[in-house]
Amino acid sequence: MHEPVLLRRQGHPDATLEAYVADGGLKGFARTREIGQAATVAVVTESGLVGRGGAGFPTGRKWESVRTAAESERYFVLNADESEPGTFKDRVMIETDPYMVLEGVLIACYAIAATRAYIYVRGEYRGAARLLAAAATQLAAAGHLDGIAPGGRPLAIEVRHGGGAYICGEETALFRSIEGYRGEPMSKPPFPTVAGLFRKPTVINNVETIANIPDILSRGAGWLQRYGTDRSPGVKLFSVSGHVGRPGVYELPFGAPLQELLDLAQAGRDLRALLLGGAAGTFVFPGDFDMPLSYEGAQSRAATLGSGALIAFDQGTDLWRVAERLGNFFAHESCGQCVPCRIGTRRQHEMLAALADGSGGDGERERIATLGQVMTDASICGLGQTASTAVRSLIDAESRGLLAV
Amino acid sequence: MQDTFAILIDGKEAAAHAGETILDALRRAQVDTPTLCTHEHLTPAKACRACVVELKGSRALVASCERKVEPGMELRTDSRRVLEARRGVFELLLSQNDVSAAPALVLQAERAGADRERYRGQRYDRGLHDDNELYVRDYDKCILCYRCVEACGPDVQNTFALTVAGRGFSAGIAAGYGESLPDSACVFCGNCVAVCPTGALMDKREHTLRAEGRWDESRYDVVQTTCSYCGVGCQLELHVDRRSNQIVKVTSPGDHSITQGFLCVKGRYGYSFVEA
Numbered sequence: 145m146h147e148p149v150l151l152r153r154q155g156h157p158d159a160t161l162e163a164y165v166a167d168g169g170l171k172g173f174a175r176t177r178e179i180g181q182a183a184t185v186a187v188v189t190e191s192g193l194v195g196r197g198g199a200g201f202p203t204g205r206k207w208e209s210v211r212t213a214a215e216s217e218r219y220f221v222l223n224a225d226e227s228e229p230g231t232f233k234d235r236v237m238i239e240t241d242p243y244m245v246l247e248g249v250l251i252a253c254y255a256i257a258a259t260r261a262y263i264y265v266r267g268e269y270r271g272a273a274r275l276l277a278a279a280a281t282q283l284a285a286a287g288h289l290d291g292i293a294p295g296g297r298p299l300a301i302e303v304r305h306g307g308g309a310y311i312c313g314e315e316t317a318l319f320r321s322i323e324g325y326r327g328e329p330m331s332k333p334p335f336p337t338v339a340g341l342f343r344k345p346t347v348i349n350n351v352e353t354i355a356n357i358p359d360i361l362s363r364g365a366g367w368l369q370r371y372g373t374d375r376s377p378g379v380k381l382f383s384v385s386g387h388v389g390r391p392g393v394y395e396l397p398f399g400a401p402l403q404e405l406l407d408l409a410q411a412g413r414d415l416r417a418l419l420l421g422g423a424a425g426t427f428v429f430p431g432d433f434d435m436p437l438s439y440e441g442a443q444s445r446a447a448t449l450g451s452g453a454l455i456a457f458d459q460g461t462d463l464w465r466v467a468e469r470l471g472n473f474f475a476h477e478s479c480g481q482c483v484p485c486r487i488g489t490r491r492q493h494e495m496l497a498a499l500a501d502g503s504g505g506d507g508e509r510e511r512i513a514t515l516g517q518v519m520t521d522a523s524i525c526g527l528g529q530t531a532s533t534a535v536r537s538l539i540d541a542e543s544r545g546l547l548a549v
Numbered sequence: 550m551q552d553t554f555a556i557l558i559d560g561k562e563a564a565a566h567a568g569e570t571i572l573d574a575l576r577r578a579q580v581d582t583p584t585l586c587t588h589e590h591l592t593p594a595k596a597c598r599a600c601v602v603e604l605k606g607s608r609a610l611v612a613s614c615e616r617k618v619e620p621g622m623e624l625r626t627d628s629r630r631v632l633e634a635r636r637g638v639f640e641l642l643l644s645q646n647d648v649s650a651a652p653a654l655v656l657q658a659e660r661a662g663a664d665r666e667r668y669r670g671q672r673y674d675r676g677l678h679d680d681n682e683l684y685v686r687d688y689d690k691c692i693l694c695y696r697c698v699e700a701c702g703p704d705v706q707n708t709f710a711l712t713v714a715g716r717g718f719s720a721g722i723a724a725g726y727g728e729s730l731p732d733s734a735c736v737f738c739g740n741c742v743a744v745c746p747t748g749a750l751m752d753k754r755e756h757t758l759r760a761e762g763r764w765d766e767s768r769y770d771v772v773q774t775t776c777s778y779c780g781v782g783c784q785l786e787l788h789v790d791r792r793s794n795q796i797v798k799v800t801s802p803g804d805h806s807i808t809q810g811f812l813c814v815k816g817r818y819g820y821s822f823v824e825a
């Protein structure tokens with residue numbers, strides 16, 4: 145049995161700053177102040193931590209480019225927008241341990257000499273936003289924010305609320321949203337570390353990524369590697385929903401077999417398929433339930449962990465109907481900026497609706513595949529680029545005979 | 550001195566200048582590249598994706614109108630991926646828009662090998678906005694190229710009457726907060742009309758003549774003159790119907806040093822005194 149690390153304070157009574165400190169909290173931040181900025185970033189780099197928001201980018205590398213940036217105005221942004229269907233681990237992380245998340249924010253801000261921190265919280269997550277704002281107030285009152293910002297000033301932490309658009313979780317759209325514009329993604333390059341929020345060097349990290357930081361600092365660069373695999377060090381939060389006995393958030397070391405996660409969530413033996421990695425993920429069938437839950441393990445089965453969402457479907461589920469709902473999601477959430485995604489997601493949804501209703505045929509399957517390639521190749525951002533991933537994995541599974549009942 | 554370096558276009562070496570876009574380099578090398586949203590005097594919107602090219606080392610294709618050249622870039626403009634992506638862009642537009650007033654778009658679609666029938670589904674049905682005396686807006690023809698927004702905004706006019714509202718398939722151009730043009734901040738300079746590539750924005754006179762089947766470009770002479778309203782010296786092109794001796798439209802040359810094709814309400818629409 146894996147002893148939870150990130151979620152170790154689950155079930156503790158109300159999170160207070162006193163309780164957090166009594167339980168060993170803020171040690172990582174103390175360590176950061178002791179060793180300084182460059183050494184802090186070096187520890188994060190050495191730890192092997194990569195982003196948990198879906199893209200898997202090495203966290204230390206991001207921090208280092210902003211730490212060494214020429215411009216003195218820099219920002220740190222915590223991405224708590226979490227709007228991927230079936231993903232709710234960041235919410236549980238925040239509600240379980242808001243202080244650990246904020247300690248990670250303090251360490252990041254100190255390490256990159258951020259002039260200001262923004263926390264962008266999904267609009268519906270009122271409770272989580274309240275908890276974070278209250279915890280930030282407590283930390284400020286106790287003087288823990290003093291001297292973090294350049295010039296020895298206290299760090300300003302600003303909590304912003306999303307307005308209900310999935311696309312505003314995409315980092316560049318999120319910046320636009322904070323700036324007061326329409327949430328439309330921008331091209332990369334320039335990357336956020338060069339020109340991010342207000343066109344200044346910016347580190348943006350996912351909640352779960354940041355929750356790893358305090359322990360990495362207090363326990364050392366090698367700590368993360370005590371968990372997981374060589375290529376995927378650490379632990380991962382999985383959001384499990386759908387046809388399982390105990391839906392919820394589960395923490396496992398990377399590399400644990402998928403079946404173990406299913407057992408934890410009390411999935412029955414009659415599962416038809418899983419959607420792994422959220423709306424932009426892939427369908428996984430029982431033959432692959434022995435898959436190791438690591439980045440390389442998923443890749444070897446042409447799957448993706450994404451943000452760690454798993455939706456289970458039993459034998460009674462019509463997977464084409466599921467695909468139709470996914471198609472609807474992307475059509476609804478496209479920002480509308482570029483042609484392949486604005487029109488493509490709508491056409492894809494229409495064709496999926498035809499397939500789900502039984503009125504579509506091979507022509508639809510072929511057109512969906514052709515269109516999927518156009519969206520993947522020519523869309524501006526990750527939404528359009530991955531809007532056909534799950535659907536195409538279903539078509540592929542069908543051609544391999546995996547959908548036969 | 551201009552910093553010049555080499556890039557590879559379809560395996561052939563070409564010269565590129567620091568600071569220019571890939572599209573600039575492609576055009577100098579005479580590589581035919583379809584474009585819809587980009588405009589020489591406006592910020593690239595990188596929205597239509599017709600100009601995408603394959604850049605070695607980049608997972609997705611890149612918009613050549615926006616991406617700046619870098620030394621040693623290896624580009625492909627003739628690969629299957631590029632050609633299929635471009636064709637797809639045109640096929641999607643054809644499945645959504647009324648392209649009856651956009652001959653340039655139709656021509657480019659044909660050149661890209663677009664099949665009008667590939668994608669079918671809901672088309673735009675937004676109705677005609679005919680709420681003022683100077684120009685009409687037919688958003689069934691709009692491809693959301695952002696040109697009008699940029700021209701009305703910081704690129705030219707700084708009036709900010711236009712914006713994009715809604716999202717996904719419902720995203721479209723709105724004046725103010727969905728108001729009529731006269732109620733919005735619009736000052737009727739017509740610069741949005743001047744840059745619209747699809748005929749979605751059209752001068753009222755042209756729109757009326759077209760609707761009556763009386764628009765006939767073969768009958769129009771272009772008379773060059775200088776606007777007489779103020780001392781700026783904007784050059785005007787009066788499109789005059791030879792038979793009736795009536796002005797049907799006023800434009801300004803896009804390469805004119807003073808106007809770059811942009812005018813104010815008086816120069817563009819204040820011509821009826823000539824007929825009085």
Ligand SMILES: Cc1cc2nc3c(=O)[nH]c(=O)nc-3n(C[C@H](O)[C@H](O)[C@H](O)COP(=O)(O)O)c2cc1C
Nearest residue numbers: 195196197223225226227313314315349350353526
């Ligand atoms: C359409 C779209 C939605 C996204 N939504 C989120 C989100 O809700 N939360 C998140 O952390 N990252 C999201 N991302 C990824 C972010 O752009 C970014 O990669 C991430 O916040 C970086 O943090 P990390 O390096 O710690 O993972 C999204 C990306 C795309 C393309």
Ligand code: SF4
Nearest residue numbers: 479481482485525528
């Ligand atoms: S891919 Fe979709 S969400 Fe992303 S910029 Fe284009 S239209 Fe917007």
Ligand code: SF4
Nearest residue numbers: 701735736738739741
């Ligand atoms: S006429 Fe001028 S002010 Fe009015 S919307 Fe067009 S560009 Fe803006």
Ligand code: SF4
Nearest residue numbers: 691692694695697745
């Ligand atoms: S109205 Fe014309 S200029 Fe404006 S976005 Fe639509 S097509 Fe482009």
